[in-house]
Amino acid sequence: MKHFCKVLGTMFVMMLAAQAQGQLVWVGGVSTDMFDVANWDLSATAVTTLAPNVSVSDNVLIGPGPFANNPIIPELDAQQRFQLDDGYSFTLDGATLGVAGNDGVGGATDTTNGPTV
Incomplete structure (x- = not known):
């Protein structure tokens, strides 16, 4: 019974962690x-800043x-990406x-779940 309770508790914590992911929502007001x-709308996320080539978690x-x-990714001198961390x-x-003007979809080469479009 103790083992079952530990497994059940672990599953509950994992479910809470999965639900804890925040969300950025485009409103395009400015x-x-x-x-x-x-x-x-950043009210449901811990993200406070967005920058080119910096992953959003x-x-x-x-x-x-x-x-x-x-939404448009602005044209700047260097390569600019709006990118997400793994699992989002x-x-x-x-x-x-x-x-x-895109040369393809990029993603980390050492991950098992590369980019999907």
Whole structure:
């Protein structure tokens, strides 16, 4: 019985941890810049800043709109990516993903679950 209680307790903690993932939600109230935190509802996440090429450690939701401003990764001099840490999701709901000038989808080469589009 003790073993069963330990297993049940471990499963409960794992379920709480899975539910503890936060979420960034696009609202697009200020501009089209994906890295401007004023365009996001951050109330359900610990994320306080967004920067090119820095991984976000929470789930991301864009949509359903309509939005005053649709998200765009700004054109800067160097390569710019909006990227997520392993185990998080990027959800487009009722939206279309347009890619211009992209050489492909990248992901860490040493992971078992590479990028999925």
